[in-house]
Amino acid sequence: MASDTLSATLTSIHQMTPRVKQYLLRVDGHDFSYRPGQHTVINFDHDGDTVQRPYTPVNLPGTDTLALAIKRYEDGTASTWMDRRQVGDRIGLTEPGGNLYLRDLDRDVVFLSTGTGITPMIAMLKQYLREGRGQAAFLYGERTQEDIMFRETLDHLSADHNNLQVLYSLSDEDWGGPTGHVQTHLDEVLDGQFGAPHYYICGIPPMVVDSEERLQERGVEDDRIITEGWESDAV
Structure with a gap:
């Protein structure tokens, strides 16, 4: 080694x-x-x-x-x-490192992920609910309900914290909740509820890039959109 x-x-x-x-x-x-x-x-x-x-x-x-x-x-x-x-x-x-971590605990936050891209979001959400001082939204996209990771954890956290809302969107299952690409639900979560939040995004590269473009169209500055930074090269 x-x-x-x-x-x-x-x-x-x-x-x-x-x-x-x-x-x-x-x-x-x-x-x-x-x-x-x-x-x-x-x-x-x-x-x-x-x-x-x-x-x-x-x-x-x-x-x-x-x-x-x-x-x-x-x-x-x-x-x-x-x-x-x-x-x-x-x-x-190795000892963990990298560019994906919370930048400002005083600012509202939006976590957006698909698949195993949820893993850094879970860690950051735990920290934010312990130390943060704003509103948090957690949007997670998967194929089916069976594929949803950490659902019990997220449901418990949303029940325990009034400043957290959680949205699951499924692409391959007709159910009673949101469907389609998770980033298409940004507007319904954000409108009128968040003040200039930071956006943390992780998942398949097309989702990350599309989410960045949607946010930029909303006028969100680049320094409020945090990803690992390699996704555009992978699309």
């Missing part, structure tokens, strides 16, 4: 959805210090090469453990490798 790689023990595996598992990875004696929303990088050897993949902890810093929610893709080298791991396995990872 590289010198900046920590050796973690896999202590728990929980099946969250049919294709997503949550993994608890502990580094004994280590105190993880990072900004919620930042990502770790998992490292492993595969067919003679070193594979590195970023994943975002959904838990807050200050402990020896990272909680990662990882979706299995049939053609995904890292996700299928993680899917085969067992409790007790050792896994290499």
